[in-house]
Amino acid sequence: MTTDVVVGVDSSTQSCTVELRALDSGALVSTARVSHPATTPPVSEQDPEAWWDAMVRAVREAVSGHDVHVVALSVGAQCHGLVASDASGVVLRPAKLWNDTTSAAQAQALLEARGLSWWTQQMGIAPSAALTIAKLAWLRDNEPDVFARVQHLAVPHDWLTFRLTGAHVTDRSDASGTGYYSAPTNRWRPDVLGDLVAAREWESTLPRVLGPDEAAGRLTSTAATALGIGDDVLVAAGGGDQHLAAQGIGLIEGDIAYSLGTSGVVFATNSQPVLDPSGAIDGVANVTGGYLPLVCTLNCTKVTDTMGRLLGVDHAALGELALAAPLDPDRPVLAAYLDGERSPRLPDARGMLAGLTTATTREQLALAAFEGVALGLVRGERQLTAHGVPTGGRTIAVGGGARARAYRQIIADLTGRSVVTVDAPEGTARGAAIQAAAVARGQTVAEVTAEWSPQVTSSIDPSHDRTDVWERYLHLTAVQEPAPHH
Structure with missing residues (x-):
């Protein structure tokens, strides 16, 4: 048939x-x-x-x-x-x-x-x-x-x-x-x-x-x-x-998505425009008539790829090392701006690793890479929240990096919320199919998005409070910011 x-x-x-x-x-x-x-x-x-x-x-x-x-x-x-x-x-x-x-x-x-x-x-x-x-x-x-x-x-x-x-x-x-x-x-x-x-x-x-x-x-x-x-x-x-991928993963108002690819994006859907005078948030439109405020960082999985190369391990082994590292409050912290940065706007910045001692371990270096990426994206989420974007719903991890348990666990720990993955490996193509179905069926894209919302494939709960490195991270990122003009 x-x-x-x-x-x-x-x-x-x-x-x-x-x-x-x-x-x-x-x-x-x-x-x-x-x-x-x-x-x-x-x-x-x-x-x-x-x-x-x-x-x-x-x-x-x-x-x-x-x-x-x-x-x-x-x-x-x-x-x-x-x-x-x-x-x-x-x-x-x-x-x-x-x-x-x-x-x-x-x-x-x-x-x-x-x-x-x-x-x-x-x-x-x-x-x-x-x-x-x-x-x-x-x-x-x-x-x-x-x-x-x-x-x-x-x-x-x-x-x-x-x-x-x-x-x-x-x-x-x-x-x-x-x-x-x-x-x-x-x-x-x-x-x-x-x-x-x-x-x-x-x-x-x-x-x-x-x-x-x-x-x-x-x-x-x-x-x-x-x-x-x-x-x-x-x-x-x-x-x-990105806009159609939001539909493909079933993103609704209140949810926040962490897209972990070569670059990283944290985004949510909002009914009202988001205007950020600092320029950190891109207040772009979505495909359902509202807005998709997002913060994009240039350095995401390529940071952990680089650390894996330096330590001579593959991505899976790097994640295991990171999750085995003890959470010492004075552990190494990485400002992960390896190729310059877009959020914050520091195109000439470089990665900076602080807190090294003679006791520093391979596990701690691996952890610094994952935490450095995640801290930059959590900073983006906090900027969205400060501009009134609701983020009390699901936290959805997507992209290649979402397969790494270390990324999902560290984001869960830093946000204090469970992190889920969903059955939408090709989010953009899936979102485009949703839009096509809406047109064919005479429905709204939002209605078909809700009807076709993908199944949750994994969920990981917070296990530690990692916010002890937050102030050290912000201080390290500020080192490369240009001096204010007088």
Whole structure:
């Protein structure tokens, strides 16, 4: 018997992952993954056609051998990347990705032109090299001929949705990470683009922002033929990867998520915009009509990977060493800024280890790595709480680092709350499938998120109070902060 299914797409920096889920129950039918070309920051660029080719191959592989009827599809993708097209929709150059840092100087100039507090209050987010607007400023300064031909601006998920439907659209979540969309007021700010070149007419270059439960359109016959599915398929608004992952893991107001990957993110969902004048919190929009305030740290699992390499052990053994370390109050503490830091804004910082003695053990060094990462993320949670974001619900650990018991135990100990994992290994693709199902069923994304909320797969309770290192950690992180101007 043919099963009605929805397709959830996660087009990340590394690969395109596709999940097919049953429309009625959300049960996983099949999954497929196809790699993207590798990038090597500081210059990190990809040809958008490579994303399209990978998505086509992944969808074809996922539906192959299954008696399914695809009714809806949604695309989640890496945020911030700049896809610049001409009037006929032809991409003018490879897309600069979020982790391309060549636009750092342009980001700094944008920040200084209006000031940090203006950006955070007006836009909900402050310029960094990651943001789309900084990449557009880089294009103006370095490739003026290409810049002059730009007629359509898109981020990766917008462009893939355009290839699927022919519609130049986006959603609030991804728009709010561009630097020229105001999350607090839900509107584009072409005046900010006018700071780049005043004489340009920018409004026509911007995609239409869809509502959270609105469809972008239906597949074109060309796209349907390429994907090997029917052309009666609805395409949802799509969204940013973290934003759809929040739906995939079943995040509801009151919950807080710790995403433990190469970089770390702590995020929650909130009905009201969060405006942080310090710029530590990105007050971006979510995919259900509210907001997804988040704090991102640059250094997460790569810190423990590095410590494992220095100690000559794998990740599992490093975690065992860390959990075996005695909790001496004067144990070593690590400010884990190995590659500079984004939260706090210390791009030139380095990791600093304090409290070494002749009695320091390998166990203590392993513990310092895990605690240093966790302390930075807990600092982010405390910033969210200070801005009124409720965090009394579940604490959900996601990402590769969530597999390490040491990370989950230390976060539980530092927050005084149980830490759970859920059955959503591909959170973004799962969240995209939820959004596709909502459009197909005429429901809200929030309703389907609640209905398809994944099962808890593990729970770990606090076992020790680790906050004895909190003040030492803050003191160590302050050492590298620039002296105030007088």
